[in-house]
Amino acid sequence: MQSNNTRLGIVLMIGTTFIFAIQDGISRHLAGEYNVLMIVMIRYWFFAAFVIAIARRQAGSIRAAATTQQPFVQICRGLLLSAEICVMVAGFVLLGLIESHAIFASYPLLVAALSGPILGEAVGWRRWAAIGVGFVGVLIILQPGITVFAPAAIIPLIAALMFALYSLLTRYAARKDSAATSFFWTGTVGAVLLTVIGATSWEPMIARDWAWMATLCVTGAAGHFLLIKCYEAAEASAVQPFAYLQLVFATAIGLLVFGEALELHVALGAGLVIASGLFTVWRARQVAKS
Structure with a gap:
């Protein structure tokens, strides 16, 4: 049941973004040593167990949680998110945390841009202008003519597009299905997919990295638990701007930790992306109020 404690919601969102950032750091370390599919597969096994437990508690039974009128949409959501995580973790290894996240931060702009053709939502000229400015920021990060065509630079942008589509399908699914079902x-779905395609990628892991793997699984569950509590405490529009703290x-x-460099063009581009994203969130909230 949702309350209206915005301050608590903000604190929980900050905690969520901090935990997810730690999770990304651990993923970067493990994926640099082992196959990406294996790392995400093990993570999803734990995540699936957590999801089943939470969904069962919220819906009353596993059967109730699994009941849906739109299985194709739900399957597509699950496939998109699991694939996006694999792509993003690969981006961490090839491009680093800083540039990957700077580019991935454009996903709310993609959500706003695609909400019209996919969900039939109205997007006014102000939000279109903000989307345009945000993608100028992405181009600044990518440096057209220098790295824009490098595969490593495109990977987090592909992940951002996949996550935007996942977010839109989640909103579409919410019209008929409960949050527990989704x-x-x-x-x-993600656990099944990754088990099928990742089982052949198994590699022996040293004891120290199994400890990191366990930490990755726990932080993933903890982050999602805090996110659930965050949205129970406050409206999504009130806490969403703080998601950029990730x-x-x-x-x-x-x-x-990894000795990466924060280059000027990345900082400037990320600033434009974040400012544009915050404006689209604010503008959507204003339109909802009117």
């Missing part, structure tokens, strides 16, 4: 399908935390981890 959550159930998200975890289970970029800040991931940048700090990239600098301090």
Whole structure:
């Protein structure tokens, strides 16, 4: 049941973004040593168990949680999210946390741009202008003519597009299915897909990295649990701007742990992307009020 405690919601969102940034750092480390599919597959096994437990508690039974009138939409959501995570983790390894997150931060702009043709939502000229400015920021990060055609630079942009489509399908699914049902399908479909395609990618892992793997699984569950509590405490529009702090935390981890560099063009481009994203969130809230 949702309350109206915005301050608590903000605190929970900050905690969520911090935990997810730690998760991304651990993913970057493990995926640099082992196959990406194996790392995400193990993570999804734990995530699926967590999802089933939460969905069962919220819906009353597993059967109730799994019941949907739109299985194709739910399957597509699950496939998109699991594939997006694999793509993004690969981006961490090839491009680093800082640049990957700077580019991925454009996904709310993609959500706004695609909400019209996919969901039939109205997008006014102000939000279109903000979307345009945000993508100028992405181009600044990518440096057209220098790295824009490099596969590593495109990977987090592909992940952002996939996550935007996942977000839009989630909103579409919410018209008929409960949050518990969508959550159930998200975890289970991803776990099945990754088990099928990732089982042959198994590699032996040393004891120290199994400890990191366990931490990755726990942080994933903890982050999603905090996110659920966050949206129970406050409206999504009130806490969504603070989700951009994940970029800040991931940048700090990239600098301090992995020795990455924060280049000027990345900082400037990310600033434009974040400013544009915050404006689209604010403008959507204003339109909803009117």
